[in-house]
Amino acid sequence: xxxxxxxxxxxxxxxxxxxxxxxxxxxxxxxxxxxxxxxxxxxxxxxxxxxxxxxxxxxxxxxxxxxxxxxxxxxxxxxxxxxxxxxxxxxxxxxxxxxxxxxxxxxxxxxxxxxxxxxxxxxxxxxxxxxxxxxxxxxxxxxxxxxxxxx
Numbered sequence: 001x002x003x004x005x006x007x008x009x010x011x012x013x014x015x016x017x018x019x020x021x022x023x024x025x026x027x028x029x030x031x032x033x034x035x036x037x038x039x040x041x042x043x044x045x046x047x048x049x050x051x052x053x054x055x056x057x058x059x060x061x062x063x064x065x066x067x068x069x070x071x072x073x074x075x076x077x078x079x080x081x082x083x084x085x086x087x088x089x090x091x092x093x094x095x096x097x098x099x100x101x102x103x104x105x106x107x108x109x110x111x112x113x114x115x116x117x118x119x120x121x122x123x124x125x126x127x128x129x130x131x132x133x134x135x136x137x138x139x140x141x142x143x144x145x146x147x148x149x150x151x
Contacts, residue, residue: 009061012095013038014046017055027092043088048097053107056095058125063148065090067098068108068118075134076117082137089141094121094148121147 008021011031015038022031022040031040046056048066056064067083069076080098087096101108101116111120111127121129121144129147 010059011040011062011092012052012055012060013040014042014044014095017052019055019059041091043091044084044096045087046095046097048099048104048107050104050107053097053099053104054125056097057122060095062092063094063121063123063128065094065096065144065148066111066120066122067096068101068111068113068120069098069116070100070102072102073116079117079134082135082140085137086140086144089137090144094144119143123148 007024009024009027011020011022012018013020013033013036016033016036018033018035020031020034020040032038033040045067046052048056057066067079069080071077083096083098090096099107101113113120115132117134118130118132119135119140120127131143135143
C-alpha cells in the first residue's frame with residue numbers, strides 16, 4: 001500500500017540537503033537520506049550556508065531554528081555547547097542550524113540580523129519568532145517549543 005502523501009513530511013538531509021519524504025508516523029525512526037545514506041537526524045546543529053539554507057528553511061516541512069553567530073563573538077562561542085545540546089532534545093520536531101554571519105552576510109541581511117547571537121525560528125521560509133542574546137540549553141529548548149507550539 002502506498003504511503004499517503006498528506007501524512008508524509010519533506011525532510012532536508014543535514015549532510016547533502018537532498019529532500020526526503022518521510023511518513024509522519026516514522027519521523028522518530030532512524031531514517032537515512034535516499035541520496036547520500038546519512039542519518040536524517042544526527043542530534044547536532046547543521047552548518048548552514050548559502051548552498052543548503054533554503055533546503056532547510058523553505059523546502060523542509062519541519063521548523064528550522066537558526067543560531068546566527070560569528071567566530072569573534074564571545075557570547076556566541078559561550079552558547080554553542082548549549083545550542084548543540086538543544087539539538088539532541090528538539091530533533092526531529094525542530095531542525096537546528098548554525099549560520100556564520102561573517103561568511104553568509106546575505107542571509108543574515110535577509111533576516112535583518114543586527115546583533116548576535118540571535119536565534120530565529122523559521123517555517124516555510126518565514127520568521128516565526130526571534131530571540132537575541134546567549135541562552136542556556138534549557139531556555140533554548142523551552143523558548144523553541146513555546147514559539148513552535150502552534151506550527
